[in-house]
Amino acid sequence: xxxxxxxxxxEKETVKIIPNFSLDKIYLIGGDLGPFNPGLPVDVPVxxxxxxxxxxxxxxxxxxxxxxxxxxxxxxxxxxxxxFTPAPSPYYMELTKLLLNHASDNIPKADEIxxxxxxxxxxxxxxxxxxxxxxxSQQEAHAQLDNLTLMEINTIRTFLLDSLNCMYKLxxxxxxxxxxxxxxxx
Amino acid sequence: METQSYFPVPPGVAxxxxxxxxxxILLTHxxxxxxxxxxxxxxxxxxxxxxxxxxxxxxxxxxxxxLSKALYERKRRVLSVELPKxxxxxxxxxxxxxPNVVDLHKMGPxxxxxxxxxxxxxxxxxxxxxxxxxxxxxxRFRRTMDSSQNAYNEDTSALVQRLDSLEKVLFRSGQSGLNxxxxxxxxxxxxxxxxxxxxxxRKRKLAEVQP
Numbered sequence: 365x366x367x368x369x370x371x372x373x374x375e376k377e378t379v380k381i382i383p384n385f386s387l388d389k390i391y392l393i394g395g396d397l398g399p400f401n402p403g404l405p406v407d408v409p410v411x412x413x414x415x416x417x418x419x420x421x422x423x424x425x426x427x428x429x430x431x432x433x434x435x436x437x438x439x440x441x442x443x444x445x446x447x448f449t450p451a452p453s454p455y456y457m458e459l460t461k462l463l464l465n466h467a468s469d470n471i472p473k474a475d476e477i478x479x480x481x482x483x484x485x486x487x488x489x490x491x492x493x494x495x496x497x498x499x500x501s502q503q504e505a506h507a508q509l510d511n512l513t514l515m516e517i518n519t520i521r522t523f524l525l526d527s528l529n530c531m532y533k534l535x536x537x538x539x540x541x542x543x544x545x546x547x548x549x550x
Numbered sequence: 551m552e553t554q555s556y557f558p559v560p561p562g563v564a565x566x567x568x569x570x571x572x573x574x575i576l577l578t579h580x581x582x583x584x585x586x587x588x589x590x591x592x593x594x595x596x597x598x599x600x601x602x603x604x605x606x607x608x609x610x611x612x613x614x615x616x617l618s619k620a621l622y623e624r625k626r627r628v629l630s631v632e633l634p635k636x637x638x639x640x641x642x643x644x645x646x647x648x649p650n651v652v653d654l655h656k657m658g659p660x661x662x663x664x665x666x667x668x669x670x671x672x673x674x675x676x677x678x679x680x681x682x683x684x685x686x687x688x689x690r691f692r693r694t695m696d697s698s699q700n701a702y703n704e705d706t707s708a709l710v711q712r713l714d715s716l717e718k719v720l721f722r723s724g725q726s727g728l729n730x731x732x733x734x735x736x737x738x739x740x741x742x743x744x745x746x747x748x749x750x751x752r753k754r755k756l757a758e759v760q761p
Contacts, residue, residue, distance in 0.1 A: 366734075368740065493699065496695065501691070501692075515731075518727070518731075519727045519730075520699070521727065523723050523724035527691060527695075530720065531687060531688070533562075533666070534563065534662065535684055537683065537684070538684065
């Protein structure tokens, strides 16, 4: 999967905006949005929020977890625990990038948030690598990856799948083939 | 958004080789030390070390993997295949001690694939070879993973030069995951680029037009 596709999926998450225009309810396949009234907060998908923001028709209210204190707490917990802690949002990386790039004026302490999210990401990726290594070295057959986000899985997917494939084949060498002496490829 | 126009066929690795894989085709040219168990009349030209017309029984020579595999039969003993040095007891102890210090590119470069192919020839050491192959892979996994996931935008030739061809394929897939993510994070992924196929197509058209 391409990171862009993951980002596309993340754009379906809802975010609160405060519009400065008025519009009736709009009916879309994915659900009804609105009605929009100036000054009244309303939940919309991220893609619409960014579009309205770029046309300067709204102000984005940052999601609850996008807060310096909360992220610091998550970061410290993530560093302390050996297992993965629940991510602030299933799309925290993508949302941080989208919102901070397009609406950094609506988010207080944007730079600090960017650093914190990057810290959390790095800690989690290091943990992911560590667990992948122990997964391989103990020759486990299955693993449970709770609390991992799609973007995190996506960065390691091809590599991990390819190596598991190789390991499976090398392991199947251990069992002597039943049809030895008959080479089908000749 | 894949821009590659050519997808290499992965090597088969296990006992069965992959017919269409370039790596496996190159692998079949690896030479194995063999000992003939019967005389090969008029095939003396194969063995450059002697001038005789025939290859007599008990001659030690090197044959490529594809030929030894075709000639080898369990019932009618035509030739017996000896293990290459890297797969023998002595080297196996080295691999078991610390697989990370070994330069598999120099040893192989098809260490895993050739080792798996050797299992065709019934040697009493087969289980040990298979076990060593697996343990070597597992022992080297962490290094391959870390170097492929951390080397961004730098010269990787020093990192890959000691890797087996199989590990190189893994290294590349790890790199592609890292590069995709980094280019997304920098906002470079959103830029549209022409597919290499289209670019090549245009080039070819121009060359044809010119007299």
